[in-house]
Amino acid sequence: MVNSRSEQVRYDLAVIGAGPAGLAAADAAAGLGLRVALVDAGAGLGGQYYRHPAPELGAARPDRLHHGWRTFAELRERLAAAPLVDHLAGHHVWAAERGEDWTLHATRGPEAADRAIVTARCLLLATGAYERQLPFPGWTLPGVVTAGGAQAMLKSGLVLPGRRIVVAGSGPLLLAAASSLAAAGARIPAIVEATAYLGYARGLPVLAGNPAKLAEGAEHAARLLRHGVRLRRRSAVVEAHGTDRITGVTVARLDARWKPVPGTERRIDCDALAVGHGLVPQIDLAVELGADTVTTADGTAALRVDAQQRTSVPGLWAAGEACGVGGADLALAEGVLAAHSVAGKPAPARELTVRRRRRSFAALMAAAHAPGPDWTGWVTDDTDVCRCEEVPARAVREAVTELGAADARTVKLLTRAGMGWCQGRMCGPAVACLSGGPVGRPDSRPLSCPVPLAQLAQQDGTTGLSE
Template sequence: MPTSPSDPSARYDLAVIGAGPAGLAAAVTAAELGLRCVLLDAGPRPGGQYYRHPAPGLGAAHPERLHHGWSTFTGLRDRLAASSVTHLTEHQVWTAEHSEVWRLHAVAGEAAVVVEAKSVLLATGAYERQLPFPGWTLPGVVTAGGAQAMLKAGLVLPGRRIVVAGSGPLLLAAASSLVSAGASVPAVVEAGSYLGYARGLGTLAANPAKLVEGAGHGARLLSGRVRLRRSSAVVEAHGTDRVTGVTVARLDAEWRPVPGTERRIDCDAVAVGHGLLPQIELATELGAETVLTADRTVALKVDDGLRTSLPGLWAAGETCGVGGADLAIAEGELAARVIAGAPVPAGLRRRRDRRRAFAGLMAAAHRSGPGWTDWLRPDTDVCRCEEVPVAAVREAVEELGATDPRTVKLLTRAGMGWCQGRMCGPAVTCLAGSTELRPDSRPLSCPVPLARLADGS
């Protein structure tokens, strides 16, 4: 059962941040190898976003029907329950410091917790990348991952007739889950063409499980009469009190809408997302080195043992570049073995390398094109939190001399809201004229009560 430390300053051999696939695999492996391990996670139950599942009170009889690889999760969960790992649920780490040991500062409700450990493994996962379009702030427009979270955790659908749109493999998984739950999905609108996968036939052949998974999603979509629209995008959502339909247009190779190809699709919900961004601000605030992935996102730079550039800090899973649960589990186990000084089986390293190669192929295949800004209008909100429209961002760039997202933020407040730029950051970066995202650096990785800052906790 989850516990809280009786002595908040107790020192552990390893602190794992995040209880998703990578964090779970790392924590149970480390404990089984004899390390004194603590697992901190912001959620109430293990599994992270990927293995999000209903609360026991909902009485879900078959949660496995909403997940791919559910037995893998239950195996990790059972190992966690039988292990010596101190599992701290609903503990959100907001900053870290390092001298002789690592000190992790977390909040649990209104309480402050400080955890000390010799080593830290960052397994904080990723969050969704959003590209705005006219009408994207209407009720009924949710992220693709958000639609899955509603279904997995709450057993509810965002609507009955749902258009799934954006780019990346998450779209097929989301649409498959929605169809299985009884929703009507008139279309999956993919901005990419899937032709990028043809450049890596060897990588595809080395990952047959991924092909089987994709075929399973495809079969489910065929059975639900879901149409796949490639090289297309939702360029506008319609409605007043709620979304009632979307306009879909074909895209050219640069993701510019092709005039005359627009078509309206009626719906009462839209699930949209353009891939995932590694959540790495805890490490970048401390100066950890980063790399650009094939889709121009920022991930932590690690060596073959998953060590970052900071002494005593490791990373696994999506923090090293988005690649899915199988890769995250392999990297979590690999990192735990390296930290414990245990041998790394050759098969584990090969599995990790195959999955990481597939992640690179996937990122390149779904990389966004610069022409997506052509579907914006001057009054389209870029920053939802602060209600900053496209016109204000372009004025900051074209008339006030802003050349980077930070200056745009200072001039327009874009990125100063509750999400701290996580939703609007990629769009603002593109509108500011940059083709590459920069690593986030924020002293507080999550909202912290002022009392915790005032008392130095």
């Protein structure tokens, strides 16, 4: 694969994202005779799920940090030998235009100094997801990281965020993260899960149709049991303590609506906290293009796609977490299905079966771990909700009660919450909940990531974007 011909080649398909869905789609599309541009912001293949150490770190067994490493290794090997696939690494796509073909605008190079343009007949979004954070007092302390962030540090850098790590939040990522951290030598005094896992009991037929998921969960549970890790269900970290760095957390029991139960608080000493409450589909580009969305069972917005992975926008497909969080197996299957749809070929039966079963499991999982409405009870007025702009919860609440704001957009205009570097990815769900409005669909933005001003100004004085 090469990455120097993007502006001279008209591709049949441009795939944005080189995680499981993107890799599977590029591999399948090339096998069907399509010329493919695999566009990704990372330096190497794999995305967040298949994140792995750089070769210079000399990791002898990177596969030990992953489920499904063999699948990734096989995909990487086939793509490396595929003459029809160009891997455009380090390309941050900030806008997409639809004309006779799709035109992608991206920054690339050290410090995103250069601009790249990619042209393709069809476009597939395999942009994955990012973690949902629910703020609490002390969540900005050094040593507090996301659950996925802790895994990323281990997978890519072979380092731990601490030696005594509390893992907290909600969702199956907690078990995977704690299992990996414990295997790497960290001590995990507790996994603090906000739900009681009872939601899964309502979907026994779905569980029976996904034995691999049950086996994966059992593997994590067995490893954690061997390391003596305790699972505290229906509980949450309601405060992190420390000055220069986190030194401990306060954990409280939650009622059915996720309101902390007075008198149940307990302190746990630690030097790191890995916390997250599930994942949010990354759909900024599609929203700007006008693609329809659906609200999933845990309140997040995902792209609406048909049986062939087509969005409501002609020529635009989506696969994987952008269509609703469901794991790597689902993303791989949807990538293959999307490639066949683009090529005008019949959908493979195996991938159709995997998608049906895994999508059912994804819906069950989302419902089981949906945040309760009263989690805001642990957010004090002094708690920073928007980290980038340092906006405390008090300002958000005053915007609602005193200035009449009824939704997150109005709160943002009044307080600047969500106007910082992350553009609301970290604080968006929390601000929406505190404002009393739905989390829903993200705001439409003409630029999906930060862009140097020099790249917006062509030599002829135009931006290069359609009016």
